[in-house]
Amino acid sequence: MLSIRPHKTRELIDKLPYAEHTIYKALKRLADGRLIEKRRQNRDVVVEISADYATQKLREVHIKALTYGIDPEMLTRESTLAVWKKLTIPRTLKELQRKTGYSYPWVNSIVRFLTSSNLAVYNKRKPVVAVLNEEHVLNALLRQYLSRKRKPKTIYYAGTLPFERLVRTPAEIERLLYERIDSGLTIRNTGFVIRGEGKLTLVESVEEEMGPEELFLHDIGTVEGVEDFCIRLVASGELDYTKLFDLAKEKDMVNVIGCYLDILNDIKGMVNPEAIKEFQRNVSKRKVVFLKEERRYGKGGWEHKYERKWNVDLYLDLGAIRHGARSA
Numbered sequence: 001m002l003s004i005r006p007h008k009t010r011e012l013i014d015k016l017p018y019a020e021h022t023i024y025k026a027l028k029r030l031a032d033g034r035l036i037e038k039r040r041q042n043r044d045v046v047v048e049i050s051a052d053y054a055t056q057k058l059r060e061v062h063i064k065a066l067t068y069g070i071d072p073e074m075l076t077r078e079s080t081l082a083v084w085k086k087l088t089i090p091r092t093l094k095e096l097q098r099k100t101g102y103s104y105p106w107v108n109s110i111v112r113f114l115t116s117s118n119l120a121v122y123n124k125r126k127p128v129v130a131v132l133n134e135e136h137v138l139n140a141l142l143r144q145y146l147s148r149k150r151k152p153k154t155i156y157y158a159g160t161l162p163f164e165r166l167v168r169t170p171a172e173i174e175r176l177l178y179e180r181i182d183s184g185l186t187i188r189n190t191g192f193v194i195r196g197e198g199k200l201t202l203v204e205s206v207e208e209e210m211g212p213e214e215l216f217l218h219d220i221g222t223v224e225g226v227e228d229f230c231i232r233l234v235a236s237g238e239l240d241y242t243k244l245f246d247l248a249k250e251k252d253m254v255n256v257i258g259c260y261l262d263i264l265n266d267i268k269g270m271v272n273p274e275a276i277k278e279f280q281r282n283v284s285k286r287k288v289v290f291l292k293e294e295r296r297y298g299k300g301g302w303e304h305k306y307e308r309k310w311n312v313d314l315y316l317d318l319g320a321i322r323h324g325a326r327s328a
Contacts, residue, residue: 002048167215180196184197212236221291226316228324230260254282288311289312
């Protein structure tokens, strides 16, 4: 009931088919688990679901389960979720018993519940082999509810208006919206801005999770990336240059990345020369344009050395890159 909307305590007692002391006991258990909050409304006590991300996701799971005719109490039991987590790949009942530590009959009962709810399907009947039904919307919700908080790479910018830049998936941004609603927050390419004390958090949405190397490739084709963000990633010391090379080769960007790292090294010695040599050994014969959007500004005359070495058509602002390297 509380997942649907806040209720007064008296409403819960009047509407639910349980004894008054049972309802108070349940409310205490929920409050002790920080799943609910109480507030005064005139002379009444109003109970509502806590505003944190995990509890709000649990609220959605309860509502969605009811709409599909699935018992949310059975679904969210510790034993049910333990079996559910192991069904990301096809497993037999004996495998599930061994991995969860529950009895064979109880595992069998849970699997029957999941398959009858269409949350899982049978791959085989003899012996029973089950796996999650990835098309069911409730499975995606459960995954979000059970997901653990990650700490992806954050780039912090000091200055008159200090801010941090985060690149996150939609699911991670949803968690941020719950957790940082009282802080300074803005979502890139939207008009959504929240004022707060201290630093501003600028969030960019991307479809897939990105590590430092993917972030580097994501930004290297932009002016902001070349002149600032990518320099900060290099300075952070968190780039795996072997992985960066593999990704660059896969995306036909060896010439561009190698050239950029070479320029940074000439300015400030930021990269291990051995890492750059690996890019140099694999320069492609096809000439690549580096930063097309700056072509209209022409060239400064310093580019020839790098263009010949890396087989690129180069359009970079060397002064801006030097400034970015000094401030990183």
